[in-house]
Amino acid sequence: MFKLSDKYAIAGIGNTEYSKFSGRTVRSLATEACLKAIEDAGLTVADIDGIVSFNFNDSAPAMGVATEMGIENAGYAVDYAAGGNGANLITLAATAAIEAGLAKNVLCFRAMNGRSGFRLGGGRDMSAYGVTQYTAPLGWITYPQAMAMWARRHMIDYGTTEEHWAEIATTFRDNAVINERAMQRTPMTKDDYYNSRFIVDPFRMYDICLESDGACAVVITSAEQARDLKQKPVYIMGGAYGGGPSQGDDLFDAIRWPSHSHNCFKYLADDLWGSAGIGPKDVDVAEIYDCFTYSVLMALEGLGFCEEGEGGPFVMGGRIARTGELPLNTHGGLLSEAYIHGFNHVIEAVEQLRGTAGARQIDGAEIALTTAGAMTCGSAMILRN
Amino acid sequence: MQKTAYSRPLPVPDSESTPFWDGMREGKLMLQRCASSGEHLFPPVTFCPGSLEIPEWTETSGKGEIFSWIVVRHPVPRDLYADEVPYVVAIVALDEGCRMTGNLVDVAPEDVRAGMKVEIVYNHVTPEITLPAFRPTGS
Numbered sequence: 001m002f003k004l005s006d007k008y009a010i011a012g013i014g015n016t017e018y019s020k021f022s023g024r025t026v027r028s029l030a031t032e033a034c035l036k037a038i039e040d041a042g043l044t045v046a047d048i049d050g051i052v053s054f055n056f057n058d059s060a061p062a063m064g065v066a067t068e069m070g071i072e073n074a075g076y077a078v079d080y081a082a083g084g085n086g087a088n089l090i091t092l093a094a095t096a097a098i099e100a101g102l103a104k105n106v107l108c109f110r111a112m113n114g115r116s117g118f119r120l121g122g123g124r125d126m127s128a129y130g131v132t133q134y135t136a137p138l139g140w141i142t143y144p145q146a147m148a149m150w151a152r153r154h155m156i157d158y159g160t161t162e163e164h165w166a167e168i169a170t171t172f173r174d175n176a177v178i179n180e181r182a183m184q185r186t187p188m189t190k191d192d193y194y195n196s197r198f199i200v201d202p203f204r205m206y207d208i209c210l211e212s213d214g215a216c217a218v219v220i221t222s223a224e225q226a227r228d229l230k231q232k233p234v235y236i237m238g239g240a241y242g243g244g245p246s247q248g249d250d251l252f253d254a255i256r257w258p259s260h261s262h263n264c265f266k267y268l269a270d271d272l273w274g275s276a277g278i279g280p281k282d283v284d285v286a287e288i289y290d291c292f293t294y295s296v297l298m299a300l301e302g303l304g305f306c307e308e309g310e311g312g313p314f315v316m317g318g319r320i321a322r323t324g325e326l327p328l329n330t331h332g333g334l335l336s337e338a339y340i341h342g343f344n345h346v347i348e349a350v351e352q353l354r355g356t357a358g359a360r361q362i363d364g365a366e367i368a369l370t371t372a373g374a375m376t377c378g379s380a381m382i383l384r385n
Numbered sequence: 386m387q388k389t390a391y392s393r394p395l396p397v398p399d400s401e402s403t404p405f406w407d408g409m410r411e412g413k414l415m416l417q418r419c420a421s422s423g424e425h426l427f428p429p430v431t432f433c434p435g436s437l438e439i440p441e442w443t444e445t446s447g448k449g450e451i452f453s454w455i456v457v458r459h460p461v462p463r464d465l466y467a468d469e470v471p472y473v474v475a476i477v478a479l480d481e482g483c484r485m486t487g488n489l490v491d492v493a494p495e496d497v498r499a500g501m502k503v504e505i506v507y508n509h510v511t512p513e514i515t516l517p518a519f520r521p522t523g524s
């Protein structure tokens with residue numbers, strides 16, 4: 001279990017514009033976000049001695065970004081091979097690196113030309129190696145196709161319906177409408193949701209997240225130093241990473257996974273809440289990894305906001321809206337703000353806890369949850385101000 | 386007249402999977418079984434998870450029921466699948482106890498149901514490769 005509660009803090013945040021076509025290299029996006037995060041913290045490049053990222057061979061290497069910024073001694077420059085599970089993994093890894101004495105001030109970033117460059121799950125490989133040999137030849141290739149298989153099983157097991165997913169999609173869009181960073185700011189009605197075309201049953205287009213070009217970065221440092229810096233510190237109160245048994249080789253390889261109606265969060269919930277010493281009822285705002293509408297339900301259920309199978313009814317009736325008891329994805333999420341692989345969720349949680357989220361601000365937000373991942377492996381943090 | 390070359394992704398059999406694909410080509414569903422636990426295994430492995438024994442290959446019934454399924458309507462990549470949609474990919478819970486993947490054929494996408502009884506069909510796509518598919522048994 002994570003034992004560094006409140007010892008480290010997010011001292012700076014930065015992000016680029018989110019778009020469909022950046023017209024720039026991924027490295028320059030990463031560098032821009034990192035420089036903004038450093039400045040936001042009130043630090044200089046000379047203060048940075050660690051830099052961590054995660055990617056699917058679709059990003060810029062941490063060492064390359066350190067080189068472009070002119071970091072003198074990037075003692076801890078590391079790239080994790082990770083996907084949706086990575087956003088909170090690298091921030092927790094940064095605290096571990098600082099605790100171990102490997103670095104003092106660590107940048108964490110995620111950068112991609114996810115729309116104009118390398119599009120995840122494009123499936124151009126005509127030779128299917130490894131576990132892919134049992135999936136791609138069947139025409140089972142894209143991420144929506146993978147997740148739809150899980151979503152169907154939740155419908156079978158628990159009677160979850162498209163009505164629940166419509167509530168999630170429209171609620172997050174409502175939040176994006178008032179977010180100047182969001183890529184999708186056109187209001188979405190329930191009718192708009194139901195009229196969107198089926199991509200892969202049971203998913204419609206509006207069940208599926210955006211594809212984006214952009215970058216996000218944060219600076220992590222000790223709580224003591226953060227208190228002396230420019231911004232109100234946002235403390236890492238708790239965290240967890242991992243999943244359960246039979247996580248498999250990749251996101252399609254869940255064939256031995258115990259149940260497609262729950263994901264990794266069922267298995268890391270105890271460590272997450274235990275590390276922070278709080279429970280679900282203490283969370284003021286939650287930024288949940290929403291690569292698909294359905295994945296929000298598994299996170300809520302797995303982390304104990306409701307029982308397994310009750311996520312659908314739980315999200316209805318305004319409970320997850322800005323004015324509800326558990327505001328979710330106040331920025332619009334991956335579904336409506338941008339797909340920066342869950343790192344934009346960390347940025348939003350920090351802004352909420354600083355009280356600088358403007359029109360999106362949840363009054364009195366003191367504790368935020370961020371999650372990353374939707375299938376057999378994931379990460380999460382509890383942040384506080 | 387020569388048939389048009391098969392133009393979609395093909396499996397690359399390896400040291401773990403060759404008996405499975407050899408079986409497919411011969412019209413047999415060959416799966417691994419752990420001798421100590423009795424569990425059938427899919428996809429193939431070198432070591433049985435848990436017991437860490439070397440699994441044995443065994444011919445299985447090819448019968449099971451629908452565990453979950455999707456209907457692909459938007460083709461990706463478009464040039465490979467535009468003529469195929471809508472098509473169904475299913476996870477089948479085999480009578481032997483493990484799950485495996487396959488296309489679902491001989492049934493309209495809207496008629497697929499959870500728990501529907503199915504049996505294996507051998508989809509010979511090239512002289513070397515036969516892909517697993519399933520169809521309803523009608524019972």
